[in-house]
């Protein structure tokens with residue numbers, strides 16, 4: 001069946017999307033209350049009959065677009081949110097048109113080809129063991145969960161415990177060491193897998209959020225050690241060399257959460273922060289943060305690709321596939337070909353382009369920190385080692401009041417946090433669009 005006007009509808013959607021993108025420099029970075037209130041225009045009972053898709057599209061544009069947070073624009077400094085690169089957005093449009101179930105070669109030869117290639121390039125640019133398997137999952141949360149599942153299954157297998165058949169009842173206890181500042185999604189993944197919070201062993205961190213090697217709980221061959229490349233507030237890295245050395249000597253499994261920070265490894269200036277990371281057993285990172293791919297793009301990387309594939313295998317009698325088919329390396333069975341935009345970014349930026357973008361953001365974060373520290377009551381709290389600037393105020397105005405007042409200008413947006421028990425706010429430079437002039441503009445808004 002052909003829908004009359006299908007192409008006209010797609011063209012209209014593309015035109016509206018392009019118009020939106022063209023205005024991201026000028027739009028208020030966060031919608032005003034009136035635009036949020038206008039979202040009430042969507043409220044209606046479930047339609048009983050079909051209606052024009054053009055009317056639907058018009059609603060998305062007239063009510064939806066003004067109520068977006070313009071995180072894809074150059075003035076957004078919240079969380080660690082990149083803006084989608086044009087090459088990645090263009091590739092994603094093709095992925096949508098192809099509508100592939102990217103589970104295996106049998107379902108989609110093109111997706112299998114490009115995701116395998118993207119995986120190899122990811123290992124190359126991040127300089128991780130080339131034997132590793134790469135699963136393109138939805139998020140660092142989901143990818144972390146599959147890495148922990150692989151870690152536990154493998155540690156138990158080494159103890160001759162068959163997790164797949166015998167489950168956890170009566171199994172040897174697998175311990176997990178986290179830091180007191182591991183990301184919340186690490187705790188979420190562990191909780192879902194049944195690692196109760198009360199049983200986690202917590203390593204202490206220093207003033208910048210790095211694990212203090214001397215206070216590391218004891219490790220053994222029944223331990224998963226969770227390390228971090230890029231702490232979400234200040235962006236710092238755990239000292240990998242001494243920590244992984246200890247873990248390897250004990251036979252523990254090391255997992256690194258590098259949701260954004262792993263990309264420092266693609267630079268010349270900041271690669272040293274990741275020294276020793278290649279000795280870990282598994283790593284997670286996002287495309288949708290610092291690589292500036294569309295959302296729903298993350299990577300689970302496991303050195304022992306066979307162990308990974310055993311943990312996440314989903315072969316059915318009607319759907320067998322190669323060991324490293326994406327459905328056997330991710331939590332999904334049916335899935336979007338989300339590795340293709342990753343391929344598109346690496347294809348078009350190349351090693352040099354990724355390096356330039358990440359190094360630029362680190363330089364700009366320093367520029368921002370220098371421009372605001374000590375002005376307008378702002379105090380920068382962290383050593384700006386990466387792209388994160390963690391700040392507080394001198395107390396005349398609380399950090400949250402300051403954040404709210406600044407965000408209300410519509411000229412930028414950033415978020416609050418709590419650092420070492422005290423309210424703070426943080427600015428992240430991670431959008432490919434952000435120029436030095438945008439940083440100067442942000443400094444001027446923040447300091448006047």
Ligand SMILES: Cc1ncc(COP(=O)(O)O)c(C=O)c1O
Pocket residue numbers: 080138139140141142183185186230231232257258259260286298
């Ligand atoms: C350090 C760190 N780990 C994990 C996550 C979770 O990533 P995702 O939102 O892709 O699940 C984030 C970000 O939100 C993060 O900054």
